[in-house]
Amino acid sequence: MNLIKNEWQKLLLRKSSWIMQLVLVLMVFLMALLLFFVNKTINTSEGSGEAPRGVTQHFDASGQPISEDQYNSIAKNDSEKAKQIRTEVLSPKDSVSALKMQKKAVTDKQTKEELQRQIDYYQVYADKGKTPLESAGGPDGAQFFGSLAQEASIATILVVIIASTIVASEFSGGTIKLLLTRPYSRSQVLASKLIICIIYAVISSIVLFVSSLLFSLMLGSESYSLPLAPATGSLNAYEMALKLTGTNFVLMLTFLSIAFLFSSVVRSQALAVGVGIGALFSGNIIATFLPLAIAKYDWLKWLIFNLFQLNSMALGNEVAGGLAMWQVILTLFAYIIVILGFTFYIFKKRDVALS
Structure with a gap:
C-alpha cells in the first residue's frame, strides 16, 4: 500500500x-x-437541416410494395415504368413491419442481427410516438x-x-x-x-x-x-x-x-x-x-x-x-x-x- x-x-x-x-x-x-x-x-443555409428517418419503401403503380432490387431493375430497364414508382420514408411503426418481413426472408445470421437492431431502434420510437430525425449536418x-x-x-x-x-x-x-x-x-x-x-x-x-x-x-x-x-x-x-x-x-x-x-x-x-x-x-x-x-x-x-x-x-x-x-x-x-x-x-x- x-x-x-x-x-x-x-x-x-x-x-x-x-x-x-x-x-x-x-x-x-x-x-x-x-x-x-x-x-x-447548415441550418442557416438549408433550414432545419433535418428530415424524417425511416425505412425507404418503393410502391408500384398499383400501390404494391416492391423490393430495392426490383426497383433498381425497373429503373435500369424501363424508365417510363420507373416514373410511376412512388418512394416514401415509412413511419417508425411501418418501418418495424417492413423490417420484420425482410428478416423473415433472410437466412444469414449477421444480416438477421443487423435487421433486429434496426427493428429495436424503430420500435422504441413507435412505442413513444416519436419520429427519428436525420440531420444533414x-x-x-x-x-x-x-x-x-x-x-x-x-x-x-x-x-x-x-x-x-x-x-x-x-x-x-x-x-x-x-x-x-x-x-x-x-x-x-x-x-x-x-x-x-x-x-x-x-x-x-x-x-x-x-x-x-x-x-x-x-x-x-x-x-x-x-x-x-x-x-x-x-x-x-x-x-x-x-x-x-x-x-x-x-x-x-x-x-x-x-x-x-x-x-x-x-x-x-x-x-x-x-x-x-x-x-x-x-x-x-x-x-x-x-x-x-x-x-x-x-x-x-x-x-x-x-x-x-x-x-x-x-x-x-x-x-x-x-x-x-x-x-x-x-x-x-x-x-x-x-x-x-x-x-x-x-x-x-x-x-x-x-x-
Missing part, C-alpha cells in the same frame, strides 16, 4: 500528467465547438455524447504515455537502484506502477465521459433518452456512452500493457513513448488490411490487431471473422495477461547495474 501511495504522489507531482487531462478536455471542447458552427452554417448533442466526442483514442494515447514512461523514467533518472533497495520485491514495485497506470486510465475515462456530456449541451438534442442510430439498436445516448467507455477501457488496458512492457525493457523515456504510441497507431492501420487476409485464413481473426476494432463493434459495426463482442473482450484479456506476465518476468530478471 505504501508503494502505491508513493507512486500516486509521484504522479501528482508530474505536471504533465494533469496537463494531459486538460488537453483531453480541450480537445472535446474544440470538437463540440467545430460541430456547433458546422450545424449552425454533424451529430447533435446526443450523438456527440454517445460517441464520446470521437476522442476515445486521445484518452488512450494519454494512458499510453503514462504507461510508457512510468518505469523508463526510473531508469533514465537513475532512481531505479534506490527504489529496489527498499524492502519490497521487484514484483511489488512493478505491480504498484501498474496499478497507478490503471487508476490513471480510470481517471481519463471519467474525464472523457463527463466532458463529452457537458460539451454536448452546446449542440442541442431532441432527447438523450431516445435511440441514437439503427446500427446500435435501442441504445440511447447514456447507454451508448457507457458501452463505449467500457469497450475503450478494455482497449486502454491492452495498449497500457503493451506500453508497460516497453517501458520495462528500454531505458529511454522518449523511446518508450515512441514505441508505445507507435504500437497504438500501427495496430489500427494493420487492422484495416486484416479482413482481406482473414477471408483466406480464418485463424488470423484471433490476432490482437483484429481485436483492436472493439470500439467499432460497440458502434454497431462487425469485426472481421464474425467474432462476438464477448469473444473479442475475453481474447484481449488473455493477451493482457500474457503480456503482463512477460513484463514481470523481464523486470525480475533485468540487470539494473547497467542503469
